Amino acid sequence: MTVNLEVFLTILGMALVTYATRVGGFWLVTRIKLSARVERGLQYLPGTVLVSLIAPEIGKGGLTTALASVATVLTGWRTKNLLLAMLVGVGLVFCLRTFVGLA
Numbered sequence: 001m002t003v004n005l006e007v008f009l010t011i012l013g014m015a016l017v018t019y020a021t022r023v024g025g026f027w028l029v030t031r032i033k034l035s036a037r038v039e040r041g042l043q044y045l046p047g048t049v050l051v052s053l054i055a056p057e058i059g060k061g062g063l064t065t066a067l068a069s070v071a072t073v074l075t076g077w078r079t080k081n082l083l084l085a086m087l088v089g090v091g092l093v094f095c096l097r098t099f100v101g102l103a
Contacts, residue, residue, distance in 0.1 A: 064102045068092040 034042075058069045072089030076082060096102045 062103060064093055064096045067096065 054069075058065050061069075068089045071092050072085045075088040076085035079085065
């Protein structure tokens with residue numbers, strides 16, 4: 001196997017820029033005083049990013065994906081068990097596609 005130096009340096013450069021961006025953000029947050037409102041907003045950020053990644057796929061997925069998404073959210077909300085919620089969603093997609101014939 002040969003390693004292309006240009007590709008290697010490009011990947012290394014992208015990794016360094018990504019790392020520097022993350023470390024720079026952590027460094028900056030330790031240097032400034034955040035208001036209570038900003039801290040509350042930052043607590044919701046991971047959830048909003050997750051929704052922004054998943055929502056377009058739900059929209060494109062059709063009825064099966066929509067039903068499985070609703071079942072997953074309801075299971076997670078009622079049981080507070082993420083693993084169970086994921087298993088319900090995946091299981092429902094499997095059953096709907098295999099036994100009911102929904103795509």
